[in-house]
Amino acid sequence: MKLRTKLSLYSTLSKLLVLVAFIIIVPIIISIVSTQHTDNRLQIMKDKVIKIVNKVGIKEFLQEEQDSIFASYNILKEEYISIEATEKVMPVVQFENTQRIWDDETVDYRVLNVTFRHAGHLYMLEIGKSLAVVKELNGVLQKVAFFVLIISFAITILLNIGYSNYLLRPFHQIIEKKLKSVDTPEKFNFETIPTTTADFVYLDQTINEMMHKIKDTFTREKEFISNVSHELLTPISVLQTRFENMLSEGKMDEENAIRLIDSLKTLNRLKKVTNTLLLISRIENEQYLKNDSINMLELTSEVVSEIEERFTSKNITAIIDFKDNYQLKNGNHDLLFTLLFNLVNNAIKYNVEGGKIYLRGMMRQGTFILEVEDTGIGISNEQIGNIFSRFKRLNANFTEGYGLGLPIVRTIAEFHNIEVIVTSEPGKGSVFKLLFENNSKMS
Amino acid sequence: MNVLIVEDEQNLSREIGIFLAKENYTCDIAGSKKEASEKIYVNNYDFILLDLGLPDGNGLSLLEEAKNAEKEASFIILTARGATDDKIEGLNLGADDYLAKPFSLPELHSRMQAITRRRHGLKKNVVSFFGFMMDIQNRTVTFSEKEVTLTKKEFDILHYLLLNKNRVLTRLQLTEHIWGNILEDDYDSNYMDVHIKNLRKKLSTYAETDWLETVRGIGYKVSMK
Numbered sequence: 001m002k003l004r005t006k007l008s009l010y011s012t013l014s015k016l017l018v019l020v021a022f023i024i025i026v027p028i029i030i031s032i033v034s035t036q037h038t039d040n041r042l043q044i045m046k047d048k049v050i051k052i053v054n055k056v057g058i059k060e061f062l063q064e065e066q067d068s069i070f071a072s073y074n075i076l077k078e079e080y081i082s083i084e085a086t087e088k089v090m091p092v093v094q095f096e097n098t099q100r101i102w103d104d105e106t107v108d109y110r111v112l113n114v115t116f117r118h119a120g121h122l123y124m125l126e127i128g129k130s131l132a133v134v135k136e137l138n139g140v141l142q143k144v145a146f147f148v149l150i151i152s153f154a155i156t157i158l159l160n161i162g163y164s165n166y167l168l169r170p171f172h173q174i175i176e177k178k179l180k181s182v183d184t185p186e187k188f189n190f191e192t193i194p195t196t197t198a199d200f201v202y203l204d205q206t207i208n209e210m211m212h213k214i215k216d217t218f219t220r221e222k223e224f225i226s227n228v229s230h231e232l233l234t235p236i237s238v239l240q241t242r243f244e245n246m247l248s249e250g251k252m253d254e255e256n257a258i259r260l261i262d263s264l265k266t267l268n269r270l271k272k273v274t275n276t277l278l279l280i281s282r283i284e285n286e287q288y289l290k291n292d293s294i295n296m297l298e299l300t301s302e303v304v305s306e307i308e309e310r311f312t313s314k315n316i317t318a319i320i321d322f323k324d325n326y327q328l329k330n331g332n333h334d335l336l337f338t339l340l341f342n343l344v345n346n347a348i349k350y351n352v353e354g355g356k357i358y359l360r361g362m363m364r365q366g367t368f369i370l371e372v373e374d375t376g377i378g379i380s381n382e383q384i385g386n387i388f389s390r391f392k393r394l395n396a397n398f399t400e401g402y403g404l405g406l407p408i409v410r411t412i413a414e415f416h417n418i419e420v421i422v423t424s425e426p427g428k429g430s431v432f433k434l435l436f437e438n439n440s441k442m443s
Numbered sequence: 444m445n446v447l448i449v450e451d452e453q454n455l456s457r458e459i460g461i462f463l464a465k466e467n468y469t470c471d472i473a474g475s476k477k478e479a480s481e482k483i484y485v486n487n488y489d490f491i492l493l494d495l496g497l498p499d500g501n502g503l504s505l506l507e508e509a510k511n512a513e514k515e516a517s518f519i520i521l522t523a524r525g526a527t528d529d530k531i532e533g534l535n536l537g538a539d540d541y542l543a544k545p546f547s548l549p550e551l552h553s554r555m556q557a558i559t560r561r562r563h564g565l566k567k568n569v570v571s572f573f574g575f576m577m578d579i580q581n582r583t584v585t586f587s588e589k590e591v592t593l594t595k596k597e598f599d600i601l602h603y604l605l606l607n608k609n610r611v612l613t614r615l616q617l618t619e620h621i622w623g624n625i626l627e628d629d630y631d632s633n634y635m636d637v638h639i640k641n642l643r644k645k646l647s648t649y650a651e652t653d654w655l656e657t658v659r660g661i662g663y664k665v666s667m668k
Binding site: 232233244258267268310 | 465
């Protein structure tokens with residue numbers, strides 16, 4: 001879940017909680033407040049009634065043959081007063097909620113009960129005030145509170161989402177503008193992302209510092225490779241030119257000339273190894289561009305025609321069979337040529353006289369597969385795990401085995417996100433499958 | 444023709460000098476940028492063979508310097524750095540060619556000859572040998588108006604041997620010339636012998652090919668008096 005979503009969700013939920021609490025608490029508060037208010041009113045009314053009774057006498061309020069009497073206040077059933085004689089002394093004022101039935105209508109009342117003395121007799125005074133008004137008021141207040149809360153809730157949620165979006169923008173900028181667009185550390189965008197949020201400034205700075213370090217390391221490594229290659233290739237160059245001059249002077253007898261040729265071959269091997277290791281480390285350092293769009297069928301034909309003489313000299317038939325073609329975008333043509341050349345060259349090298357080489361192209365579940373199959377000597381199961389390992393081969397006898405061709409194949413394949421799968425049966429041949437995954441669409 | 448070899452490795456510049464002297468070039472040697480700069484200023488060179496990694500800096504600036512001074516020299520960059528950036532930058536600055544170290548001397552020679560042909564706009568891009576005519580521009584070989592059909596590689600081999608006539612070219616040198624810098628370690632194959640065999644077969648239907656000599660154990664040579 002996105003941070004933005006989480007933040008919004010959190011704020012929504014917390015507000016919802018507050019809202020629910022409010023909706024529950026508001027009626028309680030209102031009822032407490034209104035009860036208090038009613039009680040105060042009843043007290044005042046009581047004092048007034050007692051005052052009137054003292055002034056005009058109790059007879060006005062009492063009627064014969066009746067236990068109690070209701071005052072004219074009662075027309076709307078809002079309030080009533082009843083006075084009756086009693087013998088029980090109630091020392092304090094009492095409040096209670098009761099129901100009274102008037103003309104078949106049940107009305108909730110807040111009732112004040114108190115006893116008082118008048119002219120030597122004890123009377124019970126009961127004043128009631130209808131709660132209908134209070135309830136109605138309560139309902140209205142609750143509704144208003146509810147709507148106000150809902151509206152403010154909606155507004156704050158919108159504000160919240162907007163604000164968290166605004167707050168998180170630098171974060172997305174750091175990812176989009178900086179981290180996602182990194183191809184090589186050298187092309188990293190060191191511009192600071194404008195933000196007032198200290199955390200993002202810190203994040204931005206930390207990423208910049210880290211990238212500076214990586215860039216330095218990268219540059220140092222590049223320099224190192226460049227220096228090593230210079231240091232190794234210059235002496236090789238000196239020896240090669242010297243041997244070539246010695247040969248062309250023609251003063252040497254045949255035996256020595258052949259020894260010199262052998263030295264040149266050894267030197268050449270040294271040169272190839274150095275160049276191969278340099279090539280691999282340069283690819284691994286991403287020092288090659290991937291700007292070419294490559295048609296795999298064309299590339300295959302190119303490789304085959306380049307190597308054609310080798311087919312004929314070993315009487316090998318090459319069969320190109322592309323069920324589907326594929327256009328690889330963002331590749332390096334020269335490197336892919338080298339990759340395929342090495343595979344086909346191996347297929348020739350380890351093939352039998354008069355053998356066959358199949359070059360197949362096909363789409364399988366959205367993945368383009370390029371297959372190089374030979375009818376050669378094959379690779380044993382023990383060896384198959386090691387054929388791509390350059391150091392294993394370097395330690396082994398150099399002129400035998402798969403040499404440095406396959407480590408190059410693997411490095412170039414990795415550079416292009418191509419998976420290489422090898423299957424082989426000793427004595428029957430090998431199949432090298434190149435799986436072009438998620439690279440680009442079919443042409 | 445005058446050549447300036449700008450190379451800090453003395454052993455190498457001496458060997459290049461010895462080789463080019465035999466091909467009738469007059470060679471000067473400069474071991475640093477400063478020295479080279481002075482020599483370019485004073486003399487007129489047809490060729491400047493430029494190493495990029497010089498003790499007092501990157502040799503590429505010499506190229507700019509010379510171009511700014513309107514010097515006519517052709518530049519061939521010789522470098523062990525081999526980075527494609529260098530190559531592109533060098534060619535952009537007006538270098539005529541680029542050779543990665545280690546290179547073979549006949550290869551250097553053939554590149555220089557190609558530049559000479561280009562620069563001087565030689566009309567006569569035709570080499571005649573033993574009754575055959577090689578048209579370098581159109582890449583054809585004819586014998587009294589009849590075309591000898593050669594493959595691309597056979598043509599390249601014959602051309603290379605003719606360029607370096609009277610010099611033994613080893614199988615290795617020939618292989619490198621026609622295969623370029625494809626990295627592989629089975630140089631010791633007999634592919635070159637197969638090519639030569641086919642080449643002789645094709646040419647011998649028209650005339651004798653004993654001028655295309657096999658030098659036992661070493662390589663091949665075109666002998667011309």
